[in-house]
Amino acid sequence: MLIDYTTYDQIRAALGVDDEDLPDSVVSLPLYESILTQEFEDIDLDIETTYATTEALETPTAQETRFLTACDLFATYAVAKHLSAALPLFAAHQVTDGKAQINRFTDPYKDVVAQVLSQYERAKSRLIAALSAIGTTNTSTAKAYFAIIPPSVDPVTGS
Numbered sequence: 001m002l003i004d005y006t007t008y009d010q011i012r013a014a015l016g017v018d019d020e021d022l023p024d025s026v027v028s029l030p031l032y033e034s035i036l037t038q039e040f041e042d043i044d045l046d047i048e049t050t051y052a053t054t055e056a057l058e059t060p061t062a063q064e065t066r067f068l069t070a071c072d073l074f075a076t077y078a079v080a081k082h083l084s085a086a087l088p089l090f091a092a093h094q095v096t097d098g099k100a101q102i103n104r105f106t107d108p109y110k111d112v113v114a115q116v117l118s119q120y121e122r123a124k125s126r127l128i129a130a131l132s133a134i135g136t137t138n139t140s141t142a143k144a145y146f147a148i149i150p151p152s153v154d155p156v157t158g159s
Contacts, residue, residue, distance in 0.1 A: 001033045001036070001037070001048075002027075002028070002032055002033045002036055002075070002079065004051075005036070005051075005071055005072050005074075005075030005076075006072055006075040006076040006079065008024050008027045008028070010076045011027055011076055011079050011080050011083065012027075014076055014077060014080035014116055014119070015080050015083060015084060015087060015112065015116065016112055017087075022083070027079070027083075032079050032082065032083075035078065035079065035082050036075055036078055036079055039074070039078040043124070043127060043128060043131065044131055047071070047131065050067075050131070050134075051067075051068065051071050054067060054068055054134070055068060061134075063130070063133045063134050064134055066130045066133065067127075067130040067131060067133070067134050069130075070123065070126045070127040070129075070130040070131075071127060071130075073123045073126070073127075074120075074123040074124055074126075074127045076123075077116060077119045077120040077123045078120060078123075078124075080116050080120070081116055081117060081120045084112065084113045084116045084117070085113075087112065087113060
């Protein structure tokens, strides 16, 4: 499902790492698909269906093409945002071949994380705008867990 919207290379590019730092086996974990699904559902419950329907069109309009592009970009940054928390742990600072040594950065990834979060927010707002431009509104509704049910008999008078 994840590769329907983005590629592992695009996610790595957003983070500024390569496939040795962040292998496909990590990015392809079901965890990141679930995260992306929830991110999409926060915007619209039917966004994945809308995407599939729009992508299947032979000649999408400019607005529909913009929606598809916005979904793809949002998917890249939504996954990159969640991976950025562990960025200092998997991105090597220095790799040497002589003694098989790897040094890690202490915390220079603050700028990368800030940039990923900024791009995530921009991609999210563009996706929301593109979704409303194609005529789809937000279908997520709040669920009511409590309701007031008046008693059938007045407890004071008994009638």
